Amino acid sequence: MEEDRKARASAWFEELRGQICAVFEAIEDELTPAMAAKLPIAAALEGLAPGRFERKAWAREDGDPAKGGGGTMAVMRGRVFEKVGVNVSAVWGEFPPDFAQKMPGAAQDPRFWASGVSLVAHMRSPLIPAVHMNTRHIVTAKSWFGGGADLTPMVPFKADTRDFHAALKAACDKHDPDYHARFKKWCDEYFYLPHRAEARGVGGIFYDNLETDWDADFAFTQDVGRAFLEVYPKIVRRHLAETWTPEQRARQLVKRGRYVEFNLLYDRGTLFGLKTGGNVEAILMSLPPAVAWP
Amino acid sequence: MEEDRKARASAWFEELRGQICAVFEAIEDELTPAMAAKLPIAAALEGLAPGRFERKAWAREDGDPAKGGGGTMAVMRGRVFEKVGVNVSAVWGEFPPDFAQKMPGAAQDPRFWASGVSLVAHMRSPLIPAVHMNTRHIVTAKSWFGGGADLTPMVPFKADTRDFHAALKAACDKHDPDYHARFKKWCDEYFYLPHRAEARGVGGIFYDNLETDWDADFAFTQDVGRAFLEVYPKIVRRHLAETWTPEQRARQLVKRGRYVEFNLLYDRGTLFGLKTGGNVEAILMSLPPAVAWP
Numbered sequence: 001m002e003e004d005r006k007a008r009a010s011a012w013f014e015e016l017r018g019q020i021c022a023v024f025e026a027i028e029d030e031l032t033p034a035m036a037a038k039l040p041i042a043a044a045l046e047g048l049a050p051g052r053f054e055r056k057a058w059a060r061e062d063g064d065p066a067k068g069g070g071g072t073m074a075v076m077r078g079r080v081f082e083k084v085g086v087n088v089s090a091v092w093g094e095f096p097p098d099f100a101q102k103m104p105g106a107a108q109d110p111r112f113w114a115s116g117v118s119l120v121a122h123m124r125s126p127l128i129p130a131v132h133m134n135t136r137h138i139v140t141a142k143s144w145f146g147g148g149a150d151l152t153p154m155v156p157f158k159a160d161t162r163d164f165h166a167a168l169k170a171a172c173d174k175h176d177p178d179y180h181a182r183f184k185k186w187c188d189e190y191f192y193l194p195h196r197a198e199a200r201g202v203g204g205i206f207y208d209n210l211e212t213d214w215d216a217d218f219a220f221t222q223d224v225g226r227a228f229l230e231v232y233p234k235i236v237r238r239h240l241a242e243t244w245t246p247e248q249r250a251r252q253l254v255k256r257g258r259y260v261e262f263n264l265l266y267d268r269g270t271l272f273g274l275k276t277g278g279n280v281e282a283i284l285m286s287l288p289p290a291v292a293w294p
Numbered sequence: 295m296e297e298d299r300k301a302r303a304s305a306w307f308e309e310l311r312g313q314i315c316a317v318f319e320a321i322e323d324e325l326t327p328a329m330a331a332k333l334p335i336a337a338a339l340e341g342l343a344p345g346r347f348e349r350k351a352w353a354r355e356d357g358d359p360a361k362g363g364g365g366t367m368a369v370m371r372g373r374v375f376e377k378v379g380v381n382v383s384a385v386w387g388e389f390p391p392d393f394a395q396k397m398p399g400a401a402q403d404p405r406f407w408a409s410g411v412s413l414v415a416h417m418r419s420p421l422i423p424a425v426h427m428n429t430r431h432i433v434t435a436k437s438w439f440g441g442g443a444d445l446t447p448m449v450p451f452k453a454d455t456r457d458f459h460a461a462l463k464a465a466c467d468k469h470d471p472d473y474h475a476r477f478k479k480w481c482d483e484y485f486y487l488p489h490r491a492e493a494r495g496v497g498g499i500f501y502d503n504l505e506t507d508w509d510a511d512f513a514f515t516q517d518v519g520r521a522f523l524e525v526y527p528k529i530v531r532r533h534l535a536e537t538w539t540p541e542q543r544a545r546q547l548v549k550r551g552r553y554v555e556f557n558l559l560y561d562r563g564t565l566f567g568l569k570t571g572g573n574v575e576a577i578l579m580s581l582p583p584a585v586a587w588p
Contacts, residue, residue, distance in 0.1 A: 077588075078519070083587075116450045121435070195568040195574050196574060253584075260558070261558060262560050264555060264558035265565075271559075272491040280490060284555075289586060289587060290547075290585070291554075291584070292585070293377075293578065293585075
């Protein structure tokens with residue numbers, strides 16, 4: 001049964017990846033030449049075809065049973081999406097000793113299996129929020145789900161923040177009336193830069209170690225993915241034809257610097273991956289294409 | 295006598311800061327309109343006056359005896375120097391408990407005094423290396439000097455690397471025949487990105503906990519500063535009139551990303567400063583003005 005569960009979770013992460021990539025590519029096609037001509041980057045967009053994801057498979061070390069599995073990176077550098085990465089992976093092996101002590105269910109037996117999908121999108125328009133979404137399933141002696149999604153507007157629009165939170169709240173409420181308040185608070189606490197006393201963005205939800213009933217937790221995790229898939233494209237499309245000022249673009253590049261600071265100073269997944277020989281290209285795909293610390 | 299030493303060290307760091315700022319401003323004046331007109335950024339430089347340092351004093355928390363002192367940031371955004379920060383500080387108080395255990399001479403008595411000068415320069419031309427220089431004097435129950443300088447070429451030129459190492463070697467050799475080999479190796483080991491298996495640049499020297507004879511160590515630290523002051527302006531002037539390609543600029547922005555990764559993931563001073571309530575603006579002045587993770 002456990003093998004069946006692993007297979008179902010992995011298959012879902014790949015299916016969600018496929019759906020997300022398809023919608024994002026559709027949005028690339030929706031930016032017509034007439035719309036593009038009115039943007040401040042019209043000249044740069046001219047001659048640039050609508051973006052398409054490039055997929056690249058990677059494997060962990062051959063022949064080392066402590067480092068099995070691999071994943072697929074998909075990255076698109078488009079006309080709307082300046083850089084968006086969507087990664088899926090399914091890896092297994094043994095946690096390094098110090099890490100095993102910190103992971104639920106791994107203190108006695110360091111073996112683990114983990115699969116997930118993660119996404120970070122950086123947009124050309126400073127009017128369109130950057131976004132992060134990740135869901136994962138991890139199996140040790142325990143078995144749990146984790147993940148979430150959070151929005152980082154460069155120029156905040158109330159409707160975007162409202163719709164994003166509403167979509168995640170609806171997904172949470174379907175499963176447990178306490179989930180949204182708990183997971184929203186967790187998100188606010190997690191995506192915070194203490195050295196700046198600043199939030200990374202406007203939040204969303206963050207959850208981890210969710211182990212109530214496998215089917216219920218899996219269904220919730222799927223609903224988080226579906227909520228993201230429904231709401232983020234709506235937010236992107238809302239601003240597709242809107243033009244922006246050089247000042248807004250400059251503010252976007254500075255705000256992206258905060259994103260870099262968070263990911264390299266605090267993000268547990270990034271630090272763990274980099275310090276334990278993860279796939280550097282996949283891990284750092286989250287970093288923005290252009291950034292400024294003026 | 296200890297107070298006299300502190301005063302002499304602080305005065306030197308400020309004097310060196312003054313000399314460096316003066317030379318860098320002189321270089322800004324040396325980029326003539328005729329030279330600027332041949333550069334790929336001629337249009338952006340037009341109407342931009344030669345850069346001048348802006349100084350800004352800062353103080354640690356008022357009234358908290360554990361957090362005394364302060365410093366002065368000097369930053370110049372110029373025509374040659376895209377962004378260069380030169381900071382001096384003299385601070386005193388008590389190390390936080392966990393940090394005190396790690397600092398020489400502070401396990402019994404957490405009080406410390408520290409003064410130093412630190413500099414990071416990011417250049418508009420990708421043909422001119424970025425550079426970092428820092429020297430400091432720290433007093434606990436022990437009393438030592440530390441610092442160094444290292445070069446990060448974007449497009450490597452053998453003559454630059456050779457001259458930089460030669461200048462630091464001459465400064466070292468004046469004081470101890472073993473210093474250069476030891477401190478060059480230390481620099482190579484320190485400025486290294488394990489997750490990329492890449493060096494941050496071409497190195498230089500790095501030394502810490504130097505406590506042989508106070509006068510000798512202070513004289514050595516001064517000579518490191520003087521060597522920097524002599525060799526780096528020479529390297530900058532060498533490339534002042536040389537033009538570059540868009541590909542070289544693109545490579546520079548990517549290489550700067552590695553600089554950011556190093557500083558936020560590994561640099562002890564940066565991490566310590568950010569996590570113990572240091573002056574964020576001064577600490578992060580090292581981050582490049584424009585960066586790309588394409």
